[in-house]
Amino acid sequence: MPKIKSDDIRPQRRDPAATRKKLLTAARREFAQNGLAGARVDEIAARAGVNKQLVYHYFGDKDALYLAVLEWVYEEIRTQERKLNLEGLPPERAIKKLIESSFDHLAAHPDFIVLLNDENRGGARHVRGSRKLEAMHSPLVSMVSHILADGVRAGVFRKSINAVHLYISIAGLSYFFFSNTPTLSAIFGKDLSSPSERRARRKHVVDLVMQSLRP
Amino acid sequence: MPKIKSDDIRPQRRDPAATRKKLLTAARREFAQNGLAGARVDEIAARAGVNKQLVYHYFGDKDALYLAVLEWVYEEIRTQERKLNLEGLPPERAIKKLIESSFDHLAAHPDFIVLLNDENRGGARHVRGSRKLEAMHSPLVSMVSHILADGVRAGVFRKSINAVHLYISIAGLSYFFFSNTPTLSAIFGKDLSSPSERRARRKHVVDLVMQSLRP
Amino acid sequence: MPKIKSDDIRPQRRDPAATRKKLLTAARREFAQNGLAGARVDEIAARAGVNKQLVYHYFGDKDALYLAVLEWVYEEIRTQERKLNLEGLPPERAIKKLIESSFDHLAAHPDFIVLLNDENRGGARHVRGSRKLEAMHSPLVSMVSHILADGVRAGVFRKSINAVHLYISIAGLSYFFFSNTPTLSAIFGKDLSSPSERRARRKHVVDLVMQSLRP
Amino acid sequence: MPKIKSDDIRPQRRDPAATRKKLLTAARREFAQNGLAGARVDEIAARAGVNKQLVYHYFGDKDALYLAVLEWVYEEIRTQERKLNLEGLPPERAIKKLIESSFDHLAAHPDFIVLLNDENRGGARHVRGSRKLEAMHSPLVSMVSHILADGVRAGVFRKSINAVHLYISIAGLSYFFFSNTPTLSAIFGKDLSSPSERRARRKHVVDLVMQSLRP
DNA sequence: AATGAATGAGTTTTCATTCAT
DNA sequence: TATGAATGAAAACTCATTCAT
Numbered sequence: 011m012p013k014i015k016s017d018d019i020r021p022q023r024r025d026p027a028a029t030r031k032k033l034l035t036a037a038r039r040e041f042a043q044n045g046l047a048g049a050r051v052d053e054i055a056a057r058a059g060v061n062k063q064l065v066y067h068y069f070g071d072k073d074a075l076y077l078a079v080l081e082w083v084y085e086e087i088r089t090q091e092r093k094l095n096l097e098g099l100p101p102e103r104a105i106k107k108l109i110e111s112s113f114d115h116l117a118a119h120p121d122f123i124v125l126l127n128d129e130n131r132g133g134a135r136h137v138r139g140s141r142k143l144e145a146m147h148s149p150l151v152s153m154v155s156h157i158l159a160d161g162v163r164a165g166v167f168r169k170s171i172n173a174v175h176l177y178i179s180i181a182g183l184s185y186f187f188f189s190n191t192p193t194l195s196a197i198f199g200k201d202l203s204s205p206s207e208r209r210a211r212r213k214h215v216v217d218l219v220m221q222s223l224r225p
Numbered sequence: 226m227p228k229i230k231s232d233d234i235r236p237q238r239r240d241p242a243a244t245r246k247k248l249l250t251a252a253r254r255e256f257a258q259n260g261l262a263g264a265r266v267d268e269i270a271a272r273a274g275v276n277k278q279l280v281y282h283y284f285g286d287k288d289a290l291y292l293a294v295l296e297w298v299y300e301e302i303r304t305q306e307r308k309l310n311l312e313g314l315p316p317e318r319a320i321k322k323l324i325e326s327s328f329d330h331l332a333a334h335p336d337f338i339v340l341l342n343d344e345n346r347g348g349a350r351h352v353r354g355s356r357k358l359e360a361m362h363s364p365l366v367s368m369v370s371h372i373l374a375d376g377v378r379a380g381v382f383r384k385s386i387n388a389v390h391l392y393i394s395i396a397g398l399s400y401f402f403f404s405n406t407p408t409l410s411a412i413f414g415k416d417l418s419s420p421s422e423r424r425a426r427r428k429h430v431v432d433l434v435m436q437s438l439r440p
Numbered sequence: 441m442p443k444i445k446s447d448d449i450r451p452q453r454r455d456p457a458a459t460r461k462k463l464l465t466a467a468r469r470e471f472a473q474n475g476l477a478g479a480r481v482d483e484i485a486a487r488a489g490v491n492k493q494l495v496y497h498y499f500g501d502k503d504a505l506y507l508a509v510l511e512w513v514y515e516e517i518r519t520q521e522r523k524l525n526l527e528g529l530p531p532e533r534a535i536k537k538l539i540e541s542s543f544d545h546l547a548a549h550p551d552f553i554v555l556l557n558d559e560n561r562g563g564a565r566h567v568r569g570s571r572k573l574e575a576m577h578s579p580l581v582s583m584v585s586h587i588l589a590d591g592v593r594a595g596v597f598r599k600s601i602n603a604v605h606l607y608i609s610i611a612g613l614s615y616f617f618f619s620n621t622p623t624l625s626a627i628f629g630k631d632l633s634s635p636s637e638r639r640a641r642r643k644h645v646v647d648l649v650m651q652s653l654r655p
Numbered sequence: 656m657p658k659i660k661s662d663d664i665r666p667q668r669r670d671p672a673a674t675r676k677k678l679l680t681a682a683r684r685e686f687a688q689n690g691l692a693g694a695r696v697d698e699i700a701a702r703a704g705v706n707k708q709l710v711y712h713y714f715g716d717k718d719a720l721y722l723a724v725l726e727w728v729y730e731e732i733r734t735q736e737r738k739l740n741l742e743g744l745p746p747e748r749a750i751k752k753l754i755e756s757s758f759d760h761l762a763a764h765p766d767f768i769v770l771l772n773d774e775n776r777g778g779a780r781h782v783r784g785s786r787k788l789e790a791m792h793s794p795l796v797s798m799v800s801h802i803l804a805d806g807v808r809a810g811v812f813r814k815s816i817n818a819v820h821l822y823i824s825i826a827g828l829s830y831f832f833f834s835n836t837p838t839l840s841a842i843f844g845k846d847l848s849s850p851s852e853r854r855a856r857r858k859h860v861v862d863l864v865m866q867s868l869r870p
Numbered sequence: 871a872a873t874g875a876a877t878g879a880g881t882t883t884t885c886a887t888t889c890a891t
Numbered sequence: 892t893a894t895g896a897a898t899g900a901a902a903a904c905t906c907a908t909t910c911a912t
Binding site for chain 6: 051
Binding site: 024025026029060061062063064067 | 874875876877878
C-alpha cells in the first residue's frame with residue numbers, strides 16, 4: 011500500500027520495520043547459501059540494499075542476526091503446524107496428513123534444513139540461548155501421542171509406538187532426502203531433485219510410515 | 226616397518242606418509258567441528274603439529290584437502306558395507322543387519338554427517354568432481370534390491386518397495402537423529418544424546434522399517 | 441525554578457541548560473577515562489541520558505565538546521585560585537597555602553591531569569584556539585612574583601628565584617605524583633594511591649619547596 | 656654493515672630481527688604522536704614499510720605492541736641509570752648529576768612521557784601484566800637512599816628526607832615541564848620549548864632540589 | 871528541543887596462500 | 892621435505908556525523 015505523503019518520491023525512506031525485514035530476508039538467503047561462517051555481513055547488507063551498519067543497529071552482531079533468522083523459520087514451522095487441524099480427523103488420515111505436510115513444508119522451505127545444519131554442528135548454541143524459542147513449544151508431539159492412542163483403540167495402529175520417535179522419524183525421512191539430495195544424486199548418478207523423483211519420494215515416505223503402523 | 230636411519234632422534238622426521246595422515250586426521254576434525262568455511266588452515270597444521278605450508282605441499286589447497294577428507298569417510302563407509310556379508314542371510318535378517326550397522330556406523334563416526342552437510346549445501350561440488358568417488362559405487366542398492374526380491378518371493382516382504390528409497394530411508398532415519406540431536410534436544414527439553422536414548426532410537430528405527438516391510 | 445508545564449511528568453524535558461550541563465559532565469568523565477581519541481560520542485550521550493544528536497546540536501562536534509570540557513576545568517582552577525586570598529598573608533604562609541591548595545585541587549579533581557595530557561600531546565591545539573581561555577589569565581604568577589619579592593625583603597626567602605618556574609615546580613611536584621601513580625605504584629611495588637601515602641607526599645612537597653626558598 | 660651475500664640485490668629481505676625492530680620503531684613514533692587509542696596499526700605498518708599482518712605475526716595485537724614499546728623505553732631508562740656511576744661521587748655531586756641526567760634523558764626522549772600518559776590513564780594495565788618490567792627494578796631508589804645517608808653524615812644534607820619521594824620529585828620537576836610545555840606555553844603566552852627556556856628550567860630544577868637539601 | 875534511523879569511511883584483525891631458505 | 896616470513900584481500904565491527912521526523 012503506497013504511502014499517503016504525496017511529495018515523498020523515494021519509496022520507504024525511514025521505515026524501520028521494512029528495513030529490519032529486508033535485512034532478515036537477505037540474511038536468511040545468505041546464511042542458507044553459505045552457512046553461518048561462510049555468510050558475509052557485507053553481502054547481507056548489499057542484498058537488503060541497506061547500509062551495513064544497520065545490521066549492527068538492528069541486531070547487534072552476526073550471531074544475533076543468525077538467531078533471528080532461526081527464530082523466524084521455527085515460527086514458520088509452528089504456524090504451519092497450528093494450521094494442520096488434525097483433531098477431528100480419523101487416526102490414519104491424521105497421520106497421513108502430518109507426514110505429507112511435513113514433507114511439503116521442507117519442499118517449500120529448503121533453507122530450513124541448511125540453516126539448522128550449522129546450528130546443530132555448533133551444539134544448538136543459539137537455539138539454547140533463545141527465550142523466544144523456549145516459548146515456542148511444538149504442539150505436535152502430544153498431538154501425535156493422542157492420535158496413536160486413538161488409532162490403537164480403533165484397532166488401526168499397532169501398540170507401543172513412541173510418539174517422540176515417530177515424530178522424529180517422520181521428519182527425518184523427508185529431511186534427509188532434501189538435505190542430502192546433491193550427494194545422493196552424485197553417488198547414485200541420478201538427479202533426485204526432479205519433480206517426479208520428489209513425488210516418488212513423498213509417496214514412499216507416506217507408505218513406509220503408514221505400513222509400519224499397521225497392527 | 227621401523228626406520229633404519231639411526232641418527233635421527235626425533236621420530237617421524239621426513240616421513241611423508243605419516244605427515245600426510247596427520248594432516249588428514251587433523252583436517253577431518255577441524256572440518257567436522259567448523260565446517261568448510263569455518264575451518265582454518267592454520268589450525269589444521271597446528272593440530273597436525275606440522276608446518277602450514279605442508280598442507281599446500283601435499284594437497285594443493287584447502288578445497289582439495291576437504292575433498293581428500295570426504296574421500297576418506299566415503300571409503301570408510303564402503304569398507305564397512307563390504308564387511309556386511311548379507312548374501313547368505315535370510316531376507317529379514319539381512320535387512321535388520323543393514324539397518325543396525327547403518328545406525329552403528331553413524332554412531333561411531335558422527336563427523337561423517339557434519340562433513341557431508343557442507344558438501345550438500347555446496348551442491349556436492351567436490352564429490353561430483355572426484356574421480357575416486359565415482360569409482361566407489363556402493364554395492365548396497367543392488368544388494369537391497371535382491372534382498373527385497375528374495376523377501377517378496379519368500380512371502381515375508383510386501384511388493385513394490387523401491388530399493389533406492391528404502392536405502393535412503395534407512396540412512397535418513399538414523400542420519401537425522403544424529404545430525405539434529407542438539408536442536409531436537411533443545412526443543413524437546415530432553416537430552417537425546419544419552420546412551421539410553423540412543424538405544425531406544427536404534428530399536429525404534431529397526432522396528433519401524435521391519436514393520437513397514439510386512440506383506 | 442520549578443517548571444510550570446503541568447502535563448509533563450518526566451522532569452527536565454525541554455531544559456536546554458540542564459541538557460547541556462549533563463552532556464558536559466558526561467563528556468568530562470568519558471574524556472578523562474578514555475582520552476580524546478578513545479572517547480565515544482555514543483557513550484557520552486548514553487551517560488548523559490540524552491540523544492546523540494544533541495551533542496552536535498549544542499557543541500558542534502566532538503572536538504568542540506572537548507574544548508568546552510577543557511574550558512570548564514580551567515575555569516575551576518581559576519576560581520579556586522581566586523579564592524586563595526594570599527594578599528594579606530606573610531610570605532611563608534602564602535607560599536605554603538599555595539602549595540597545599542595546588543596539591544589539594546589535583547587530589548580533588550584527578551581528571552584535570554588526564555584531560556590535559558591529550559591536549560599537550562596534540563600541541564595544545566584546542567587551548568590555543570580558544571578565546572575564552574585566552575581571557576582567563578591566571579593571577580597567580582604575578583602574585584607569586586610579589587610574594588617572593590616580599591619574602592626576599594623580609595629576609596625569609598633567598599634571592600633570584602624565578603616566579604614562573606617556581607609556579608611550574610609547585611604544580612609539577614603534585615601533578616607528576618597524581619598523573620603517574622599507577623606506573624609508579626607498579627614499578628615500586630607499592631600502592632601510592634592510599635590516603636597515608638598521599639598525606640606523606642603532600643608533606644614532602646611542602647617541605648621541599650619551603651626548604652628550597654630559605655636564604 | 657652490508658650483507659656479504661653478493662647476489663642479493665634487494666636489501667634485508669627475510670630479516671626477521673630487522674623487521675621486528677622497524678615495526679617497534681614505527682610503533683613508538685605512532686603511539687607517541689597519537690596515543691594508544693589514536694594510533695593506527697595501518698599507519699605503523701606503513702611507517703615501518705612492511706605488511707600490516709606482520710604486526711600480528713610478531714606481536715600478537717595492538718596492545719601487545721604497545722607493551723613492547725613500553726618495555727623498550729623503560730629499558731632505555733634503566734640503561735641510562737646504570738651508566739650514571741654515582742657511587743664514587745661526593746653526595747652533592749651525585750644528586751646534582753642525577754637531577755641533570757634525569758632532565759637530559761627526558762629532553763632527549765620526549766616520547767617517554769607521552770607514552771606513559773596513556774598507560775597511567777589505563778591504570779598501568781600493560782605494565783602490571785609484564786614479566787619483563789617486573790624484573791627491571793630501578794637501582795636508583797636505594798642508591799638515592801645511600802647518597803642521602805652519606806650526605807647527612809657528611810653534614811651537607813638535612814635529615815629525614817624520604818628517598819622515594821625525592822626520586823619522584825626529581826622526576827616530576829622535569830617531567831611536568833616537558834609534558835605540559837604546550838599548554839603552559841599557551842597559558843603563559845611564552846614559548847617554553849626554546850633552548851634558552853629549557854636551559855633556564857634545567858638550572859631552576861637543579862637549584863630548587865639542591866637548595867632544599869641543605870641542612 | 872529532541873529522537874532514532876541512516877551513512878560512509880575507517881579500524882582492528884583474520885585468512886588462504888606464496889616466498890625464501 | 893620442511894620451516895617461518897611475508898603478502899594482499901577481505902572479514903566483522905566501529906564511529907563520527909547527518910538526515911528525517
